Every structure is written in structure tokens, then in C-alpha cells.
Amino acid sequence: MLFNLFIIDTGHHEASWRLPGSQPLAHIDVDYHERLARIAEAAKFDSVFLADSPVLWNNPGRRPSGRLEPITLLTALARATQRIGLIATASTSYNDPYNLARRFASLDHISGGRAGWNIVTTAGDDAARNFGLEAQPAHAERYERAAEFVEVSRKLWDSWEDDAIVADADSGVHALEDRVHEIDHAGRFFRVRGPLNLPRAPQGHPVLVQAGSSQDGRDFAARYAEAVFTAQQTLAEGQAFYADLKRRAAAAGRDPDGVKILPGIVPVLGSTEAEARELEAELDRLIVPEHARRQLARLLRVEPEQLPLDAELPASLPAEDEIEGAKSRYTLVVELARRERLTVRQLIGRLGGGRGHRTFAGTPEQVADTIEYWGAHGAADGFNVMPAVLPSGLKLFAEHVAPILRRRGLMRTEYEGTTLRDHYGLARPASQYAAEPALART
């Protein structure tokens, strides 16, 4: 199975920075991130991953806020590690394909073929207001732009054929000009001439990752994604999502095995189950409910006062189609609250722990069991591991869960390949401009 470490400063639990011994400036500390990446690499994780949005996400009063830009930070991590994959989030709504394709190709060169791109369309009006807009583009429009953005990027990544550079000092010919292509893209959102100002990257292009689970998001993933991060609360939901996405990939003419599905898991580890539950309870006690309620109210499009802490969610809330923001997250939160009849306070605890991802408090054995069970029952090709507390949760996973997984043959003992594509079992794409056999052109 595949294992991705999702790093977020002091951990995925929003109160993790308040624990004794935490590093409250972790979010802007490159040494800290290097230590985490090295631990993950020593445990033979496939990849590390950094989320991102071009906006100040949280209320900065509440938890560490504002982070180092992921491609930049992963470049530093690339030099501190040798094998582990490096996946950065970047927005298709608030970037230009030429610049972004260049930066990902640079990371792929610098890391020797370990780059991945988590493609997001960036929900929310707040982000839009940092880019000259009053409100975010509609959901469907964001995904249409994302699709064209990826098409342009792939053309740019392919614009130098693999054998373009000959570096013949005698004749003075550095590259064969007919193997470096203008792409002449002209579409609804972009007109880009190319070629890219960088020779082809070691992986051809970065591994393409996607993480939205709305209908638009699934269709997008089926067409383009090579790995999918997803939030699934129950095995049944996980199985349904897994089957649906593999089916859609096949319907789009792709090998379903070329789309790896990694649900999130927020392990809260203790040497006994009771110890794990005590840590979970301590973390939930440290959440400041007023802050959390404001954030929940914003997601649900209601006023904070409409959410009394000890009552369930109001009966009337907007339907998913009315939401132009993060549709799948909205539905996940509402369904979680309704299904388990959670009060606002309980819901806040669940969301504060892993922002809607599945929290699992238990012993290393129990965590390994659930990972194995989901893998064996058609719900996961691997897991997006999101420790509630960092670095301690990662260390516990590496020291106590990983050895169990290795004994069961579910986690590698040594890297076999050198690139992220090698680790994920994904083929290296050929350049779309290399259709004609090389001989015919020389």
C-alpha cells in the first residue's frame, strides 16, 4: 500500500500547538520540516504532502497561520532527502500555467524526479479577493479552467522531447531545434505559445494529484489524476467512493490502476487504547470553541449565533448545489453531523481533530488493522497519514505502526526506485510531441 505523510505545522489537530513541548513557530521553520521529511523517509513513506491556498486561511489568533509556499519549501526538503516523493498543492484558479508548470518542472529536476502536484481550484471568496475578483468563479467554471490548465501544463512539460539535448561541443549544437516545440495553445481560458523554458523533467511531468470529491471533482480526477486524496469517514463510504472513482477512470478510457486512491486517516496513537483516547480528549479540550464556531458558520453560510454549542445543526441548511465553494467538504460536514447526531460542540471537536478526515484513536496494532482492512476491502490503495500531533504522532507511527505494516507486507522495507512515479507504480508519460519515430526526423 501507499503511504503519504500530510504535514501541517504542529499537527492536524488545531489545538496541537498548545500541547506542552510543541513548536509554535513550526509553520515557518524549514529545519522542522526537514526533520519530519527525514523521519518519513527513514520509515519509507512514499511521499510527503503540503496543502496550500493563496489566502490567509485561518483566523491567525487561533492557530499557527500563514505558511511557507509549498514548492519553495519542498525544494529545501528535496535537498535534505534522497528518495521520498514531494507533493505540493497549487491552485489552477490563481496561477498562470506557464509559471506554474515551470516551477513544478524545476522541483522535479532539483529532486531527481520526486515532484507531485495536488491540483486544486481553490474555494472561497477570500482567495478571489487577493486576485482582483470580488467573488470566486462558479464551481463548474473553476473546474473547466482547471482542466484546460492541466492540458496546457502537459503540453508545456512535453514541449522539450526527452532526446532534444545533444550538447555537441564540436559542432556547437546544444539542442536539436526540431525537438523543442511551440505548443500554440488557444483555448477558452489560456493562450500560450511555449515552448517551456526548461528541458523535460525526469518524470516527464509531476505526478498529478487531486483531492476534491464533488461530482465535478470526481470527473476531473477520472480524467487527469494519478492519485486522489479523499476524506472518507466510514468503510462503506470509502468503498463506494473507491468503486465510483475507478469506474469513472475506466469510463474515461484510463487504466483504473493508474489512479491511486488514498483516504485520509488522523491517527491519535497511545500504547493502550485508553491512553490514545485520553490524548484525543485533551486535544479537544484545548479547542477554543468561539473561534471554531465562527469558522464552521462560515462553511455552512449561517451566522455563528445560529449554531448554539450544545444543539445539533439547524434543520434547514443550503443544499450542496447552492454551494459554490468547497462542495464536497460542505456535504461531508453536514452528513457527519446528521448521521451521528452531533452537537455543534461535538462536531467542532471532530473537525478540529482532522478537518473532516477520519480520526482514529487507538494502539499501533489497531491503526495497522484498520489500514489493512480498508486496503483489503476495496476502499484504499494507500493512506494519507495526517498525525494529530507533530512530530510525536509521526514518530509513533514510524516506530510502532510502520513495523507492523512491514511485517504484514503492506509497507516497503527499502525503496526500489528513485522517483515518485516509481514509488506509486505509475508509468512515465511519453512526450505528446514525440509521436513520429526519431529516425524519420534525422
Add this chain to the structure above:
Amino acid sequence: MLFNLFIIDTGHHEASWRLPGSQPLAHIDVDYHERLARIAEAAKFDSVFLADSPVLWNNPGRRPSGRLEPITLLTALARATQRIGLIATASTSYNDPYNLARRFASLDHISGGRAGWNIVTTAGDDAARNFGLEAQPAHAERYERAAEFVEVSRKLWDSWEDDAIVADADSGVHALEDRVHEIDHAGRFFRVRGPLNLPRAPQGHPVLVQAGSSQDGRDFAARYAEAVFTAQQTLAEGQAFYADLKRRAAAAGRDPDGVKILPGIVPVLGSTEAEARELEAELDRLIVPEHARRQLARLLRVEPEQLPLDAELPASLPAEDEIEGAKSRYTLVVELARRERLTVRQLIGRLGGGRGHRTFAGTPEQVADTIEYWGAHGAADGFNVMPAVLPSGLKLFAEHVAPILRRRGLMRTEYEGTTLRDHYGLARPASQYAAEPALART
């Protein structure tokens, strides 16, 4: 005096990659760049610098083409060095201020305060065509956008006050919300709400560098630049430029000493003058004149056939005002050719050696002499060192020129500070939002 190493793959001479023992894939090799940065740091250079443009600059047949994106590459170099400054070029015409300000602040955090931004407006229609335009915006318009871009960036860099983060675990307050500011910028080119999604950087903001010497460029530099890279062929021209820019800075209400001026020098070093001249001649012999003539023709807006190799430039060429591209470069090239009555072939040799910067072939003593002379006679606060051949030209400079400069008190023996601002003798800017004394607000 200040010393900046301008790195460009195998060296500034376009034929440097053809020399025996060169590394023709240097331009995409991070290890190679790390070695250069370490040599420069050991020699106590103030900074290293990478040029850039969001377009494939050269004909890729001719010389190593397409490079790693500079901020990404410098992030790797930041982890391989401890003190040396790291200056990246980025375009104000083809970026968004929110994203670019974030990336430079990230580099400044990751490097511990060593980031610099060479602000360029990016001349040329080819770049425009990678961003949905048919032709570049007019010269004055590009500079107007650049000015607003810098204003927005400075607001974003200032949006977190230095003392915003308190990280009080007991109360659960991570940052003081009233010290994190929306910037609410609304101008001709940009509407940006802010705040930046990253706490304030070690230097406040990166050192602002500028390199265009047109009238618009000089006005821009006088208002914003803290360092200026410039191409000056003769001492008299260098003195005139230096005096003019310092005067403009004073007229803009700034301390002229807060604008450091670094002309480019392309040292071609030999242990004797004859040996240096032999290397220069060998390099010029390796230029492929047809390639170079095409590039010259494009700059001059004529057809290659109008430039016979063994004749001088045509008498009638456009005036600088008619050029919407790189105005100062255009004028420099035309004036150089006219002043020295160069044939096209000779001009190509001069440009191939350092793209219009001053080439100086000689012994280490002679190179040190000219550096000292320009510094003592009001033409330079330091030099932008552009070795014709890398890494050998840098090694020769470090081993043979730097010791002479140190003996003369012109180059440091040890770093005194830790940031690029320390090295350049520039003050750390206060946040523009921190006007009120902190006490009044608590």
C-alpha cells in the same frame, strides 16, 4: 565594496559550454549551482544572482537554454550555504503580486534573511505570448505596473507586524489579530485584500534590486531600488550613470547611500595578460556567427541579411523611443558598435562575451586594479561579477583576485552580519502598519 556573483550555467560567454571539460547540462544541475554558491561564499561574496524571463530566451540550438526557476533554485542554495545573499529575478508583468510576494517572503524565511528580488518588467513579445497577449505592453505601461506591483508587495510584506505572533499556549492565542492587517489595495492594475498568508520575513522584505537603465528604469530605481545592476562600458559612462542615479534617488527623497550601484564586469582571467587574451580569442572563435547574427537582428529590428558579418551596422536604425522592448540594452549595443566602429562580427564577439556588459581580459592584478579604480572614482559601490567561464572563472577570481582585493581593504575577510541587508549595509524596513506605538494598542 560589494561583490555579487551573477551565475549563468557554464559562464557568461555564450560559447563557454563548448570549452573542453565544461558541463553542458549545468543549467539544470542543482549540485553544480551549489558548488558555485559555496565557492562564492568561501570567498565572502555578498550575494549570488540568477537572471530569468518567463520565455525560452535563446535559440536552444545555440547554447544551454531553459533554466531552473530562480526562487526554487535559490531555495536549494539557501540550504547549502549559511551567509551569502540570494537574489532572484522575477517579472512584474507576468506574475501576481500575492503569489510572488509570498514566494520571496518564503525564500527570506528559509534562508534566514538572505533574499533579494531583481525586479524586471520583461521585454519582448515572445514572453507576452506565453501569457495570453499578442504583444508586450508598452514600455511606460510596464513600468507603471511594476511600480504598483512593488507597492502592493510592500503592503503584503508589512501586513503582519513583527510582533504579531505571541504563541500563548495557555490562552490559546497564537497571533494578535489587530497586528495582522488587510491591505485593501485598489489601484489601476491590482485589487488585493490581503493579509499575506505568511508572517513577516526576517528582512522585513527582500532587498529590492533593479537592472534597467532606460529613463523609466532609472526613475523606477530611484523610487524603489536598494541595489542596481547596470551595464557600463566605459568609466565615463559609469560615472555619469552613478551620479545620475544617486541624484535621482535624492530627488525622490531617499538617502543616495541606500541605493547601491553595481556595474557588470566580465573578467576573462589569465596568469599573464597574453594568456587572458588567448582565452578570450578562443571563446570568440567558438561563437557560431549565424546564430548570433539572428539574435542581434531581432534586437535591432532588422532582417539578418541586413547585417553582413564584415560590415558595420546599417546607418539607419530605429531611435530608442521607437523601441518598446529592452530600451537601455538596445541603446548600449548600438552605441558600442558606433563608438568603436565594430563590424557585425566584432560586435557579436563583444556581445557573446557578456551580452553588453564590460568584458575585461587581464591578470588578477589588473582586474583588481580596475575594480578599485571604478570604486574610487565614483562609478561603482561594488561589482556584478560575471565570469566568462564557470566554474573556472569564479575559482580564479576567488583564488587570485579576491586576496588582492582583501589586502587593499575592498573585500571582507569575514561576514559580520547574517542577512543580505547586513552585507549590503541597508536598513531593515519597519512595517508601514506599525505606525502607532505598540503600547497604545494593548
